[in-house]
Amino acid sequence: MTELLTDPRTLGPLILSLKILALAGGILLPLGVLLAYFLCGRPCAARSAVDFLVTVPLVFPPIATGFILLMLLGRNGPLGRVLPIDVVFSSPGLVLASVIAGLPLMVKPVEAALRSQGKRLSEVAAVLGKTQWQTFVLVLLPAIRKSVLSSWLLALCRSMGEVGITLMLGGNIIGKTNTLSLEIYNCVFTGELDRAMVLCAIIATLSGTMLFTLKRMSAI
Template sequence: MNLSPDAWAALVLSGRLALWVTPAYALAGALLAWALVFGLKRPGWLDALVTIPIAFPPVVIGFALLWLLGRQSLLGQTLVELGVGFVFSFQGLWLAAFIAGLPLVVKTLQAALQTQPRDWHETALTLGCKPFAAFWLVHLPIARSAWLTGVLLALARGLGEVGISLMLGGNILGRTETLSLAIFNAVTTGDYAQGALLSALLGGCCLGLLMLVRWLQPRPSRCV
């Protein structure tokens, strides 16, 4: 069975989305992890904010963003006047994937940073590094494996996002229909064969990302 033209469009859109959201995962995840571990004295509020997408139902987050960024809100009207629209657009899909996947980057990198000896940080400061420079030059390179692992996990989560994407993107055929939404549409219309094929594609992509995650994990040393 071949993919329909709409399914190909959804596949291309998901690939484009992955290209744009991956650098954002890496940069924002690193900055937030730095703020949680080194930058803030009491980061509880930020930690809770980062964790919300994990604990809250995606459709609730999507509705909140739709209410906040829609044309009826002051912020939404302002953004539209500036030429930035997050509702029923590619930008909305990007925001949905970004919010859904970001906690996986932050939490993975945060855990890795917290296991590093505090002496490393103090030594870097003693040698003349500023706190932020010490993070980028010392801590982040050592935790590079965890950082990349978090980005890959976030990408897998973002590609499979439905709830937030459905609310913000609107599931417009040929415009904001991602691969995960195309599966939802195929099942809704009773085209189970197309849905199975799309599921195999999306599942294969995510499986490939998980295999990369496993490859990045440090190998335990063996006693001879």
């Protein structure tokens, strides 16, 4: 067991996954909150489009989502030709996959929390002379902080277990883009079931820690 844990083929995907999770988490938190706040505004075509794009990963197969992104962001794709960096088959692609996978679970609960409390608190803040930005930062965010943090943890859990989009954008390149989830697939494919079990235990430990934190937060 110790040899499997210290195996570079195990440590490599673990370290990579933690780095990607940290980067994706740093993006998901502010982006998810801002998008949720944006979606709470008056209905319009722009909000409908954003809501659709945010919700699509929940209902669309991840492998199909990854394929569409691959076509858009590849070197010959309409977006890939103008981007200053290579997104496909690289770390930025892994981060993007994690963000897209976790975004719905970050945005929708925060949006629901804002809709349930936002109108009343905004009216009170307006009476007190607060600007819209002051109301958002000083009143609304503190009021929904538990919803924000719990949604963020759920989004991180979802991001960590992402396979389909990650496989398409990252390419599952050994030593470069093989995350923990993809390495489990590689182990099963090559018959290394013992190492696959160790990798599953690592993911279960990380997920369990986040879920335990989420439960503790709900009890506060």
